[in-house]
Amino acid sequence: RMRRDSKSPLVSAGRWLxxxxxxxxxxxxxxxxxxxxxxxxxVAYSLDGYVGLTDEQQQLVRERASALVxxxxxxxxxxxxxxxxxxxxxxxxxxxxxxxxxxxxxVNDRLAALGERAAPDLAQLAxxxxxxxxxxxxxxxANDNSKARRELVQFAGKESLNERVRxxxxxxxxxxxxxxxxxxxxxxxxxxxRPDNAGxxxxxxxxxxxxxxxxxxxxxxxxxxxxTAAQWLKSYFAQLQSPPDSERRRGMEQFRTGNAELIAQxxxxxxxxxxxxxxxxxxxxxxxx
Numbered sequence: 001r002m003r004r005d006s007k008s009p010l011v012s013a014g015r016w017l018x019x020x021x022x023x024x025x026x027x028x029x030x031x032x033x034x035x036x037x038x039x040x041x042x043v044a045y046s047l048d049g050y051v052g053l054t055d056e057q058q059q060l061v062r063e064r065a066s067a068l069v070x071x072x073x074x075x076x077x078x079x080x081x082x083x084x085x086x087x088x089x090x091x092x093x094x095x096x097x098x099x100x101x102x103x104x105x106x107v108n109d110r111l112a113a114l115g116e117r118a119a120p121d122l123a124q125l126a127x128x129x130x131x132x133x134x135x136x137x138x139x140x141x142a143n144d145n146s147k148a149r150r151e152l153v154q155f156a157g158k159e160s161l162n163e164r165v166r167x168x169x170x171x172x173x174x175x176x177x178x179x180x181x182x183x184x185x186x187x188x189x190x191x192x193x194r195p196d197n198a199g200x201x202x203x204x205x206x207x208x209x210x211x212x213x214x215x216x217x218x219x220x221x222x223x224x225x226x227x228t229a230a231q232w233l234k235s236y237f238a239q240l241q242s243p244p245d246s247e248r249r250r251g252m253e254q255f256r257t258g259n260a261e262l263i264a265q266x267x268x269x270x271x272x273x274x275x276x277x278x279x280x281x282x283x284x285x286x287x288x289x
Contacts, residue, residue: 041062047125052136060125068118095267104260123219141213161188175278176277180271190258194258204251207248
C-alpha cells in the first residue's frame with residue numbers, strides 16, 4: 001500500500017530519516033514529483049521543526065540531502081520503475097498473498113538500501129546535535145503521541161466495523177475505483193477477523209521513537225567516530241523491518257499477512273475496468289520514477 005497515512009508510525013517522527021520514503025507512500029503522482037524535486041528543502045524544514053537547526057546544521061542538511069538525492073536519482077529510480085512494471089504485468093494472472101508479501105519485501109529492501117546510504121550523512125548531523133535539541137525532539141514526539149492517544153481514547157469503542165470497512169474502502173478506491181458489494185463483503189470479512197490495530201500501531205510507533213532517541217542520546221554522550229555512529233543508525237533502521245523482540249515481530253507479521261491476503265482477494269476479484277484502473281495507477285507511478 002503506497003498511499004500516505006499521516007498517522008503512520010514514522011511519518012511524523014522519522015520521515016527525515018528516509019528521505020525518499022514519500023516515493024512509496026504518496027497518494028498521487030503530483031505529490032511524488034513535488035516532494036522529490038524539493039527534497040532538500042522539505043527535509044531541512046521538517047528537521048528544523050523537530051530539533052531547531054542552527055544555520056550551520058541547516059547548511060549541512062541541505063548539502064548532504066542534495067548529495068543523497070543526486071545518488072538516488074541516478075541509481076535508484078529506474079529500478080523502482082522496473083519493479084512497478086514487473087508488478088503491473090503480474091496482474092494479468094492470479095495474485096497470491098505471497099505475491100503481495102514479496103512486493104512489500106521488495107519495497108522494504110529498497111528503503112533499507114536508502115537507509116544504508118543515508119546513515120553516514122545522518123551520523124554526521126547527529127554528532128552536531130546538542131542535548132537541548134534532542135530534548136526538543138523528545139518533547140515534540142511526546143506531544144504528537146499524546147494527541148494520538150487522546151484521539152484513540154476518544155474513539156475507542158465508537159468506531160464500528162462499518163466505519164473500518166468504509167475507511168479501508170476509501171483507500172482501495174484510489175487504486176481500483178469503487179469497490180463492488182461483493183468486494184466490500186471481502187473487506188468486511190477480513191477486518192472482522194482482525195482487531196483494530198490502532199492501539200498496537202501507536203505502541204509500535206512510540207517504541208520506535210524511544211529507540212531513535214536512545215541512539216541519538218548515545219551518539220551525543222559518547223561522541224563516537226562518524227563510522228561508529230553510522231553503524232548504530234544502520235542497526236536502528238534494520239530493526240524497523242525486523243524488530244529483535246519476537247512479540248513485536250509476530251504482531252507486525254500478522255498485520256502484514258492479513259493485509260496481503262485481503263489485497264490478493266481484491267485484485268483477483270477485480271473487474272476488467274478495475275484492473276485497468278489499477279494498472280493505470282501503477283503505470284503512472286512507474287512514469288514518475
